[in-house]
Amino acid sequence: xxxxxxxxxxxxxxxxxxxxxxxxxxxxxxxxxxxxxxxxxxxxxxxxxxxxxxxxxxxxxxxxxxxxxxxxxxxxxxxxxxxxxxxxxxxxxxxxxxxxxxxxxxxxxxxxxxxxxxxxxxxxxxxxxxxxxxxxxxxxxxxxxxxxxxxxxxxxxxxxxxxxxxxxxxxxxxxxxxxxxxxxxxxxxxxxxxxxxxxxxxxxxxxxxxxxxxxxxxxxxxxxxxxxxxxxxxxxxxxxxxxxxxxxxxxxxxxxxxxxxxxxxxxxxxxxxx
Numbered sequence: 091x092x093x094x095x096x097x098x099x100x101x102x103x104x105x106x107x108x109x110x111x112x113x114x115x116x117x118x119x120x121x122x123x124x125x126x127x128x129x130x131x132x133x134x135x136x137x138x139x140x141x142x143x144x145x146x147x148x149x150x151x152x153x154x155x156x157x158x159x160x161x162x163x164x165x166x167x168x169x170x171x172x173x174x175x176x177x178x179x180x181x182x183x184x185x186x187x188x189x190x191x192x193x194x195x196x197x198x199x200x201x202x203x204x205x206x207x208x209x210x211x212x213x214x215x216x217x218x219x220x221x222x223x224x225x226x227x228x229x230x231x232x233x234x235x236x237x238x239x240x241x242x243x244x245x246x247x248x249x250x251x252x253x254x255x256x257x258x259x260x261x262x263x264x265x266x267x268x269x270x271x272x273x274x275x276x277x278x279x280x281x282x283x284x285x286x287x288x289x290x291x292x293x294x295x296x297x298x299x300x301x302x303x304x305x306x307x308x309x310x311x312x313x314x315x316x317x318x319x320x321x322x323x324x325x326x327x328x329x330x331x332x333x334x335x336x337x338x339x340x341x342x343x344x345x346x347x348x349x350x351x352x353x354x355x356x357x358x359x360x361x362x363x364x
Contacts, residue, residue, distance in 0.1 A: 091296070091303045092118065093150070093289050093315065094349075096129040096136060098308040099325055103345035107142050114353035115143055121360060124296070126150060128285050130311060132194065133158050134216045153311055154288030155233040155279055156196055165196060167291055169282040170231035171260060178250050179235060179278075180225035188243035193225055194234040200225060207238050209267070209275055233283065237276040238267075244274040251278055286314035306352070307332060308344065323352045 094100050102108045119125055126148050129136050133151040140149060140160040148166065150157050157167040176193065183191040183202060190206040192199050200222040222228060237247050244264065254260045260278050267273040293300055305319035308328040316322040317335055324336035327343040342348030
């Protein structure tokens with residue numbers, strides 16, 4: 091099995107999978123080697139790339155919160171946030187006018203206000219947004235919570251989440267917007283929503299040892315699953331820690347489709363030992 095990150099790794103300077111990259115990946119799949127996308131994107135934002143490759147294999151999305159095959163309703167695995175915490179957050183948001191909130195689900199995103207400002211890295215999502223003024227009415231599992239507002243207002247929501255963070259049931263990120271003045275963001279996911287947890291669980295489901303997995307990445311959120319894999323590949327633009335642990339580092343960056351170097355090398359070695 092090969093588990094490969096998308097942004098900064100498989101995608102090129104145009105945020106696309108290059109033609110040569112697609113050809114090499116398809117050759118690997120033809121050898122009956124599973125090629126899994128493992129990405130911070132929502133599942134629906136990764137599906138178009140699977141379509142480009144004519145790939146119907148598994149996508150691990152939202153940094154491990156959701157594991158699902160393209161264009162299928164059934165879910166292989168997911169790691170949602172505790173429902174009681176989301177209810178408490180929804181009630182606090184309803185009582186705090188200076189805060190907007192979004193609940194990210196497997197098939198949609200519920201927003202408390204249509205023109206809610208969300209972090210730029212989320213805007214590429216190919217996903218339906220549903221305005222839900224009363225988020226407490228949302229009953230489906232929440233994979234990620236995103237709140238935005240003034241620093242003071244966001245901290246009122248954080249006060250609800252913090253005890254769960256301290257008890258190691260959620261992971262949070264609190265930060266200031268780079269482009270929207272006095273706006274702050276709070277993001278929360280289950281502590282189990284990580285690439286390493288999701289990939290380990292999926293490999294176990296497929297009766298594959300993590301020692302037999304090739305992991306390819308570039309960012310800090312890739313380090314854990316790359317450390318646990320049997321063989322690690324880092325593209326030239328990867329963070330230092332990932333390049334330190336990598337068995338193979340490409341000479342070219344993702345913008346130059348550096349991933350092709352390893353894919354060609356892998357196919358050559360595989361054919362020599364066929």
